[in-house]
Amino acid sequence: xxxxxxxxxxxxxxxxxxxxxxxxxxxxxxxxxxxxxxxxxxxxxxxxxxxxxxxxxxxxxxxxxxxxxxxxxxxxxxxxxxxxxxxxxxx
Amino acid sequence: xxxxxxxxxxxxxxxxxxxxxxxxxxxxxxxxxxxxxxxxxxxxxxxxxxxxxxxxxxxxxxxxxxxxxxxxxxxxxxxxxxxxxxxxxxxxxxxxxxxxxxxxxxxxxxxxxxxxxxxxxxxxxxxxxxxxxxxxxxxxxxxxxxxxxxxxxxxxxxxxxxxxxxxxxxxxxxxxxxxxxxxxxxxxxxxxxxxxxxxxxxxxxxxxxxxxxxxxxxxxxxxxxxxxxxxxxxxxxxxxxxxxxxxxxxxxxxxxxxxxxxxxxxxxxxxxxxxxxxxxxxxxxxxxxxxxxxxxxxxxxxxxxxxxxxxxxxxxxxxxxxxxxxxxxxxxxxxxxxxxxxxxxxxxxxxxxxxxxxxxxxxxxxxxxxxxxxxxxxxxxxxxxxxxxxxxxxxxxxxxxxxxxxxxxxxxxxxx
Numbered sequence: 139x140x141x142x143x144x145x146x147x148x149x150x151x152x153x154x155x156x157x158x159x160x161x162x163x164x165x166x167x168x169x170x171x172x173x174x175x176x177x178x179x180x181x182x183x184x185x186x187x188x189x190x191x192x193x194x195x196x197x198x199x200x201x202x203x204x205x206x207x208x209x210x211x212x213x214x215x216x217x218x219x220x221x222x223x224x225x226x227x228x229x
Numbered sequence: 230x231x232x233x234x235x236x237x238x239x240x241x242x243x244x245x246x247x248x249x250x251x252x253x254x255x256x257x258x259x260x261x262x263x264x265x266x267x268x269x270x271x272x273x274x275x276x277x278x279x280x281x282x283x284x285x286x287x288x289x290x291x292x293x294x295x296x297x298x299x300x301x302x303x304x305x306x307x308x309x310x311x312x313x314x315x316x317x318x319x320x321x322x323x324x325x326x327x328x329x330x331x332x333x334x335x336x337x338x339x340x341x342x343x344x345x346x347x348x349x350x351x352x353x354x355x356x357x358x359x360x361x362x363x364x365x366x367x368x369x370x371x372x373x374x375x376x377x378x379x380x381x382x383x384x385x386x387x388x389x390x391x392x393x394x395x396x397x398x399x400x401x402x403x404x405x406x407x408x409x410x411x412x413x414x415x416x417x418x419x420x421x422x423x424x425x426x427x428x429x430x431x432x433x434x435x436x437x438x439x440x441x442x443x444x445x446x447x448x449x450x451x452x453x454x455x456x457x458x459x460x461x462x463x464x465x466x467x468x469x470x471x472x473x474x475x476x477x478x479x480x481x482x483x484x485x486x487x488x489x490x491x492x493x494x495x496x497x498x499x500x501x502x503x504x505x506x507x508x509x510x511x512x513x514x515x516x517x518x519x520x521x522x523x524x525x526x527x528x529x530x531x532x533x534x535x536x537x538x539x540x541x542x543x544x545x546x547x548x549x550x551x552x553x554x555x556x557x558x559x560x561x562x563x564x565x566x567x568x569x570x571x572x573x574x575x576x577x578x579x580x581x582x583x584x585x586x587x588x589x590x591x592x593x594x595x596x597x598x599x600x601x602x603x604x605x606x607x608x609x610x611x612x613x614x615x616x617x618x619x620x621x622x623x624x625x626x627x628x629x630x631x632x633x634x635x636x637x638x639x640x641x642x643x644x645x
Contacts, residue, residue, distance in 0.1 A: 183257070
């Protein structure tokens, strides 16, 4: 059991094509770090050099934008769903 | 023909070929079209532009098409109105309205971006166009797809104004209402765009689509006699328009159509108080904005997570401008003020822009003796719900002259 992370198309080359992967951790930051251990190279795509979420990356925990929660500090539980969604358009 | 070099990531600078892609594979930053300005400079002069028909394609060299447009030939060149009456009401001496409330064919500035997007979609060989929209884009895409003979899928929040819904359906599109806000619609569309090979004008076609907004700015410069205004107030939803108007002024400078020193325009962003993430960031002096959950009658501006928010903040700051917000009541007042002084009926977004302009002048942020342009981007007939109960009830009489004269007496008017 862990958190189900939905991987957007541009990152699937790092997850061997998988659209969804299961990762353990207690917070989103831990999930990101554990993603990096399992799929090296993925963290620098999601986070900048300071380790903060990149400006144009949105994370949704169970459909809620994590910026409305506690950002990377947001706690997670087994069975939660985390979606990585590239920033989007307007109009 | 065509002067596009390719696409470049605005964040990390990685280069990409001309393809229907919108984000950098590496950092997810948005991609932007790059041009061969040295070549454009050789062929595009004020005289060449002035000799062409009055539509947005008079600036075709600065549009991201390889071949000419194949749809939306008559879009653009809307009036720049010298607003004497509104100027007097606001206490300023040189005020203009750039009036896309009368844009052909669907009465908003979205006709510009869609003319580019659908032409580009055809160049790429798509047979279906699609979009996520707060309404105006829905109207424009549906109309353009109909005239291009293309299939279309349009996704909107389920609570939009009737004018925007019927004004989309009439074109025979596949219109899908989604429960939730625009941001929910957008997120869904990002996933759909991932799976279906459609031309989502504001997703995979976005770098090209967004360039159409520049024509709003080119026209202002040409209509002001080849000069830029000192101040311009622009409504903000996703934040793209304000950045593209700024880009348009800079490009005219780059290719030598206007003097470099004339480019000191200050950009002011306008949002509704019920959805003002960009304004809040500008006021707090931060580079990043916090997404919000929108709650405003200005539905066309109700984007809580603006994709170009960061760049809009930069454009405002770098230009020395500012940002302000108005309440729903102030939006209605703004709509009525513009209508009663200039005879222009704008939608709620225009009420936001007029209300914010008034506020900025009252605050002394915009001086009274310099040129000001207010960007009117949509038509009031599409958002009539906002004015129900807010305009006077009209009087009904039977068809007798005596009844009319009784009414005149009631009004205290002279009876002949």
